[in-house]
Amino acid sequence: MENKIANTLFIPFAARVFAAACFPEYFNDPVAVQLKNKIPPKFLKISSQYEMIASAARYYISDKVIMEFIDKYGKCNIVNLGAGLETVAFRIHNPNAVFYQIDLPEVIQLREEILPKNNNEVFIADSIFTTEWYDQIDKRKPTLFVANGVLMYFHEKEILQLIGNLKQYFPKSELIFDATTRFGIRCANFYVSRFGGEMAKMYFYINHIDKFIQKSQTRLLNAQTFFIDARRILGKKVNLITKFNMWLVDTFHLSNMVHLALSK
Numbered sequence: 001m002e003n004k005i006a007n008t009l010f011i012p013f014a015a016r017v018f019a020a021a022c023f024p025e026y027f028n029d030p031v032a033v034q035l036k037n038k039i040p041p042k043f044l045k046i047s048s049q050y051e052m053i054a055s056a057a058r059y060y061i062s063d064k065v066i067m068e069f070i071d072k073y074g075k076c077n078i079v080n081l082g083a084g085l086e087t088v089a090f091r092i093h094n095p096n097a098v099f100y101q102i103d104l105p106e107v108i109q110l111r112e113e114i115l116p117k118n119n120n121e122v123f124i125a126d127s128i129f130t131t132e133w134y135d136q137i138d139k140r141k142p143t144l145f146v147a148n149g150v151l152m153y154f155h156e157k158e159i160l161q162l163i164g165n166l167k168q169y170f171p172k173s174e175l176i177f178d179a180t181t182r183f184g185i186r187c188a189n190f191y192v193s194r195f196g197g198e199m200a201k202m203y204f205y206i207n208h209i210d211k212f213i214q215k216s217q218t219r220l221l222n223a224q225t226f227f228i229d230a231r232r233i234l235g236k237k238v239n240l241i242t243k244f245n246m247w248l249v250d251t252f253h254l255s256n257m258v259h260l261a262l263s264k
């Protein structure tokens, strides 16, 4: 694909497929599993057990937050920023929510070719950094923005600008995204670079969540480390290295799902 970030979209897709196939008691994604044969071969081989679970943990946590949001507000918008090949609208099939899947035009085209479309999904072919697509979202309804595996490919300045725009146009909305530390970004860049030179680099990290909250003028609803539930549910099923890595990441808060209210 033309966009280097778009080239990365099969990495989390493959991780979801394998995590769902190997650990259904933790993460289930039947539609993604059915599409396993669409994954280009080079994305099939490299991930370790830990990397697979680390990727799935994001969806495990954001799915829970999405379900709680729908339970709390009833009819609402779930806006998936940089949706890639996300099948969340099938994992959470709730007629109260409209799932807006936003990604670059070349990705939406690929999505239309290889993924089925659920009846509660709207595809938007645009950049998350423009504001033109905002008109397509029903602003009378509460909105939850979800960005899994996306924001780290940009710089902090761009993320703050994006949050500023979302705050201005969707005053009572929320945002959930994954964030790691400076050290975590180095590890993540090493992991992604193994899939080839055409993969994008990552830049955005959060070392101190309170400073980020101050800069973004938002309210922290929760910052949850990745593996609290995974360690409990998969404890006996995973190998020692995976267990150790999950403990390390949780203990030193290296990877978090950050849930913000986009208001003060």
Ligand SMILES: C[S@@+](CC[C@H](N)C(=O)[O-])C[C@H]1O[C@@H](n2cnc3c(N)ncnc32)[C@H](O)[C@@H]1O
Pocket: 003, 005, 006, 007, 008, 009, 011, 012, 013, 081, 082, 083, 084, 085, 086, 102, 103, 104, 107, 126, 127, 128, 129, 147, 148, 149, 150
């Ligand atoms: C690593 S993939 C993650 C995809 C998906 N969120 C997931 O978890 O499977 C990053 C995604 O961000 C998308 N992306 C990159 N820049 C974007 C932009 N400016 N606007 C919308 N999407 C963008 C890419 O096309 C790609 O699908």
